[in-house]
Amino acid sequence: MDSRGHSNGGELETNEMDIRNLSSSRNNTHCVHKVGVPPKQNLFKEFKTRVKETFFADDPLRTFKDQSKSRKLVLGIQAIFPIFEWGRNYNLTKFRGDIVAGLTIASLCIPQDIGYAKLANLAPQYGLYSSFVPPLVYALMGSSRDIAIGPVAVVSLLLGTLLQKEIDYHTHPEEYLRLAFTATFFTGITQATLGILRLGFLIDFPSHAAIVGFMGGAAITIALQQLKGFLGIQKLTKKTDIISVMRSVFEATHHGWNWQTIVIGVAFLSFLLFAKYIGKKNKNLFWVPAIAPLISVILSTFFVYITHADQKGVAIVKHIERGINPSSVKQIYFTGDNLLKGFRTGVVAGMITLTEAIAIGRTFATMKDYQLDGNKEMVALGTMNVIGSMTSCYVATGSFSRSVVNYMSGCQIAVSNIVMSCVVFLTLEFITPLFKYTPNAILAVIIISAVINLIDIQAAILLWKIDKFDFVACLGAFFGVIFASVEIGLLIAVSISFAKILLQVTRPRVSVLGKIPRTTVYRNTQQYPEATRVPGILIVRVDSAIYFSNSNYIKERILRWLADEEEQTKKAYSPKTQFLIVEMSPVTDIDTSGIHALEELYNNLQKRDIQLVLANPGPVVIDKLHTSDVTNLIGEDHIFLTVAEAISSCSPKLVEEA
Known part of the structure; x- marks a missing residue:
C-alpha cells in the first residue's frame, strides 16, 4: 500500500510539473489572439453570393466584362459554338x-x-x-x-x-x-x-x-x-436477369x-x-x-x-x-x-x-x-x-x-x-x-x-483496398443489374450513393487530439500514437459542419469521450478533467440545431464543473455564435484562435487546482 501511494505521489508530481511547464511556455512563446467576427452582410447580398458560388462558381460572365458590344456578340457566339473559336487556328x-x-x-x-x-x-x-x-x-x-x-x-x-x-x-x-x-x-x-x-x-x-x-x-x-x-x-426471354436468361438458353x-x-x-x-x-x-x-x-x-x-x-x-x-x-x-x-x-x-x-x-x-x-x-x-x-x-x-x-x-x-x-x-x-x-x-x-x-472493357476488375480491387463501403456499393449495383434488372441496378447504385452521403453527414468523425512532442501542434491520437494527452484537459475535434442531422450525435459522442477520459483518469489517479477544448477549424457551418446542441453541451459540462473552450471557429460559425449569444454564455475569454493558445490560457488554472 505504501508503494502504491508513493507511486501515485510521483505521478501527481509529474503531472504538476507538466502543467507548470505549459504555463511557463505560455508566457515565453504564446500570445493570445482574439477570434475575429466578420462584419454583418446584407441578407440579399449574402444570398446572391451563395447562389452565384453554387451555380456560377466559374463566373461565365467574367469574359464579357469591359468588352465592346461587337466583341461581346463574337464572344457570345463562340461560347455557344466553340467551333468558331478553335476554327480560326485550324490548319x-x-x-x-x-x-x-x-x-x-x-x-x-x-x-x-x-x-x-x-x-x-x-x-x-x-x-x-x-x-x-x-x-x-x-x-x-x-x-x-x-x-x-x-x-x-x-x-x-x-x-x-x-x-x-x-x-x-x-x-x-x-x-x-x-x-x-x-x-x-x-x-x-x-x-x-x-x-x-x-x-x-x-x-x-x-x-x-x-x-x-x-x-x-x-x-x-x-x-x-x-x-x-x-x-x-x-x-430468348425478354427478361434481362441472369437466371431467366440462362434458363431460357439451356431450354433451347x-x-x-x-x-x-x-x-x-x-x-x-x-x-x-x-x-x-x-x-x-x-x-x-x-x-x-x-x-x-x-x-x-x-x-x-x-x-x-x-x-x-x-x-x-x-x-x-x-x-x-x-x-x-x-x-x-x-x-x-x-x-x-x-x-x-x-x-x-x-x-x-x-x-x-x-x-x-x-x-x-x-x-x-x-x-x-x-x-x-x-x-x-x-x-x-x-x-x-x-x-x-x-x-x-x-x-x-x-x-x-x-x-x-x-x-x-x-x-x-x-x-x-x-x-x-x-x-x-x-x-x-x-x-x-x-x-x-x-x-x-x-x-x-x-x-x-x-x-468486355466495361468490366473493370482492377477498379473493384482498388475499391476493396481503399474503402470497404465503396466496395459494397459497387457489389450492390453489380448484383442488382445481373440478378434483377438494369433499372433496379441503377436504383441501387443511386440509393447506395445517397446512403453513403447520409451516413457521412449524420455520423461525422469526432477525434481526440494530443500534443506532438517538442511542438505546439495537436493531432489525432489514433493517427499519431506518440501524441500525448494534456493532463486535466480533453481536446476533441469535430470534422464536419454541425447541422440538425448530426448535432445530437456530435454532442453525445463528445460526452462519451469525456466519460471515457474521466474513467481513465480515475484508474491512473490523474488530475480531474477541468477543460473540454473543441477544435472547430473543420466546422464550416452550424445551424440552429447545432447551436442548441452546443448550449446543451455547455450546460451538461457546467454540472460537472468542466469549462467548455472553443478553438478557431470559422467566420460563419463565430458570426452565428455571436448572433445567438452563445459567445456570452460560454464567455468570450474561452474562445481562442488555436488549441495551443487555449491550452496556454487554461494551464495557470490547472496549476492553481493542482
Whole structure:
C-alpha cells in the first residue's frame, strides 16, 4: 500500500510539473489572439453570393466584362459554338490527324451501331442515323476535343429495357419507335436544362464505386442478351436477369441452337479478342482492334453469301433502310399517356448519358491538359439529342471505346466527328444494301467484345483496398443489374450513393487530439500514437459542419469521450478533467440545431464543473455564435484562435487546482 501511494505521489508530481511547464511556455512563446467576427452582410447580398458560388462558381460572365458590344456578340457566339473559336487556328496539319482518326472510328462505329440498335429493339438503320446527325451537332457545340459521339451499349440496353416495359416492340413497332424518339427528345431536354441552369453537380450523385458496379453488371447483362445471336437461338426471354436468361438458353439446347452460327461466332470472337490483345501489347497497333469489327463484318458477310449459310439456319440482318435520316418531328409524342412514359425514360437516360460523357471528356481533357466546361457539354449533348430525336435518331452520347480510338488515332479537335459522320452518310447512301447477308452472330460478337472493357476488375480491387463501403456499393449495383434488372441496378447504385452521403453527414468523425512532442501542434491520437494527452484537459475535434442531422450525435459522442477520459483518469489517479477544448477549424457551418446542441453541451459540462473552450471557429460559425449569444454564455475569454493558445490560457488554472 505504501508503494502504491508513493507511486501515485510521483505521478501527481509529474503531472504538476507538466502543467507548470505549459504555463511557463505560455508566457515565453504564446500570445493570445482574439477570434475575429466578420462584419454583418446584407441578407440579399449574402444570398446572391451563395447562389452565384453554387451555380456560377466559374463566373461565365467574367469574359464579357469591359468588352465592346461587337466583341461581346463574337464572344457570345463562340461560347455557344466553340467551333468558331478553335476554327480560326485550324490548319492542314491538324486536319490530317483528324481525318485519320475520323476514318478509324468510322470503321469501328458502323458495325457497332447496327448491333447497338438491336439492343434498343430498333431497326439497324437507326443506329447509323444516330452516328450521322448527333456528331455534326456536337462538333459545332461541344468543348471536348476527343469525345467520339454515337450510340453506346449500356444506354441502348437501358432504353430498350425501359421502353419494352411500356410498349411491346413486336406487336406495336410504330408506337415503340415513336416512344423511342420521345424518350430521346426528353433526354436532350433534361441534359440541356441541367446545363443552362448549371445543375451539373446532380450527375455526381451516383458515386464512382456505384458506377463501376453498374457498368460491370450492365456489361454482363448485354453479353447475355447476345447469346441469342451468338448461339442462333430463335426465341430468348425478354427478361434481362441472369437466371431467366440462362434458363431460357439451356431450354433451347435441344431445338434452338445452330451449330453453323456458333462456328461463325466463336471464330470471329477469337479474332476480335486477338486483335484487342495485339492493340494492348503494342500501342502503335491501336488501329488493329479498331478496324477488326469492320473486317469481321466484311468477311462474315462474304462467307454467308458464298456458302448460302442463311438457308441453313444462320440468321442474317436482311434489310437496312437506304438513305439519310428522315424527319421524325411528327412522330414525337407531345400529348397523351405516352408523353409521360417518354419523359420518365428520357430523364433516366439523360442522367446516365451525361455521367458517362462528362467522365470521358474530363479524362481526356486531363490527359491533354485543357479545360472542359461541364455546363457547355451538357447543353451541347442536350441540343444534339433534341435535334437527333427530330431526325430519326435515338439517344447518343460519348462512347468510351470510340473515344479511346479517336485519341490514339491522333485526333486534334472535333473535326474527327465530322469525318466519321461523313463516312456514315456515304454508308447510308450507298453501302447499306451490302449488309443484307451480314450474320446476326457477328453483331453479337462485336457487342460482346466491346462491352468486355466495361468490366473493370482492377477498379473493384482498388475499391476493396481503399474503402470497404465503396466496395459494397459497387457489389450492390453489380448484383442488382445481373440478378434483377438494369433499372433496379441503377436504383441501387443511386440509393447506395445517397446512403453513403447520409451516413457521412449524420455520423461525422469526432477525434481526440494530443500534443506532438517538442511542438505546439495537436493531432489525432489514433493517427499519431506518440501524441500525448494534456493532463486535466480533453481536446476533441469535430470534422464536419454541425447541422440538425448530426448535432445530437456530435454532442453525445463528445460526452462519451469525456466519460471515457474521466474513467481513465480515475484508474491512473490523474488530475480531474477541468477543460473540454473543441477544435472547430473543420466546422464550416452550424445551424440552429447545432447551436442548441452546443448550449446543451455547455450546460451538461457546467454540472460537472468542466469549462467548455472553443478553438478557431470559422467566420460563419463565430458570426452565428455571436448572433445567438452563445459567445456570452460560454464567455468570450474561452474562445481562442488555436488549441495551443487555449491550452496556454487554461494551464495557470490547472496549476492553481493542482
